Amino acid sequence: MIEWFTWVQIAVAVAAGLLCLVLGFAGRVPSDLTNGALALVELLLVVQLVVAIAAPAFGNEPTGSVLEFYTYLVGALLLPPAAVFWALLERSRWSTVVLGVAALAVAVMVYRMLQIWTVQQA
Amino acid sequence: MRESNDMTDVRGARPETDRGRRMSGIGRVLVAVYAVLALAAVGRSFVQIATRFDEAPLAYSLSALAAVVYVVATIALIRPGRTWYRVAWATLVFEFTGVIVVGTLSVVDPELFPHDTVWSWFGRGYLFIPLVLPLLGMWWLARHPPTDGAPVELPADGASDADAAAKDAAANGAEAE
Numbered sequence: 001m002i003e004w005f006t007w008v009q010i011a012v013a014v015a016a017g018l019l020c021l022v023l024g025f026a027g028r029v030p031s032d033l034t035n036g037a038l039a040l041v042e043l044l045l046v047v048q049l050v051v052a053i054a055a056p057a058f059g060n061e062p063t064g065s066v067l068e069f070y071t072y073l074v075g076a077l078l079l080p081p082a083a084v085f086w087a088l089l090e091r092s093r094w095s096t097v098v099l100g101v102a103a104l105a106v107a108v109m110v111y112r113m114l115q116i117w118t119v120q121q122a
Numbered sequence: 123m124r125e126s127n128d129m130t131d132v133r134g135a136r137p138e139t140d141r142g143r144r145m146s147g148i149g150r151v152l153v154a155v156y157a158v159l160a161l162a163a164v165g166r167s168f169v170q171i172a173t174r175f176d177e178a179p180l181a182y183s184l185s186a187l188a189a190v191v192y193v194v195a196t197i198a199l200i201r202p203g204r205t206w207y208r209v210a211w212a213t214l215v216f217e218f219t220g221v222i223v224v225g226t227l228s229v230v231d232p233e234l235f236p237h238d239t240v241w242s243w244f245g246r247g248y249l250f251i252p253l254v255l256p257l258l259g260m261w262w263l264a265r266h267p268p269t270d271g272a273p274v275e276l277p278a279d280g281a282s283d284a285d286a287a288a289k290d291a292a293a294n295g296a297e298a299e
Contacts, residue, residue, distance in 0.1 A: 065169065067172060067173060068169045071165045071166075071168060071169050072165065075161050075162070075165050078161070079158070079161075082157070083154065090150065092147060092150070094147050094148050094149075097148075097150075097151050098150055098151055101151065101154050101155060101158065102154065105158045
């Protein structure tokens with residue numbers, strides 16, 4: 001896990017989440033902007049997956065449970081597509097809020113992944 | 123594809139058939155948060171049981187049970203109809219009871235739950251969402267009773283047909299997820 005990249009990823013997910021929440025509460029239906037923000041979050045997760053698979057080969061080993069790490073990562077990977085798909089089913093302002101909730105959940109999960117990889121105590 | 127058909131169905135059918143559906147509007151946010159919590163609970167309990175079940179069988183079995191109930195609650199909130207409405211109530215009451223009982227026990231007698239569950243300390247590890255969410259869910263259910271007995275809300279071209287269509291659309295939508 002590359003620490004600076006992970007922090008960038010968390011920042012992007014938080015920004016995307018806040019953007020979607022604000023636009024959603026302002027009454028906007030899901031748009032290319034909000035769906036695109038979620039697509040970006042998903043793209044970074046895929047990059048993170050590649051990094052996580054490759055990192056141990058370069059001496060960058062996780063300190064915590066690998067299983068737990070990948071459970072979070074796979075769970076996080078599922079969220080943006082599910083939220084965008086649901087947003088397409090019903091294009092209402094609340095679907096935009098759902099996009100925001102999904103992005104913020106991804107941010108929390110990536111933060112947990114960072115903890116598991118770097119400073120695992122349990 | 124089936125999915126794209128469903129999408130046009132659902133969108134074309136709005137707003138008439140949507141009116142009776144609990145998963146419409148702000149209810150979608152509730153269901154989304156429930157789905158995230160279900161995912162978190164399932165993930166956590168999967169890891170716990172796969173790696174160290176023997177350390178705390180009680181706590182981890184409880185985690186697994188809670189996870190299953192969250193998944194059922196999420197599905198029940200999405201699906202229309204009286205049966206799912208009752209299932210939704212049952213699961214929400216179960217969750218609320220669980221978080222109160224286990225939360226209280228974990229505070230009063232921490233040795234009973236040496237390892238964290240979703241409900242320990244009233245769901246502190248999950249921003250207290252497990253404590254708040256069932257209440258919001260029950261409020262939402264109380265405000266949106268099932269409408270199959272109330273054809274006035276449905277289009278005039280035959281209540282049962284429209285009802286079945288709404289049911290199908292929602293069922294397929296849930297399936298597709």
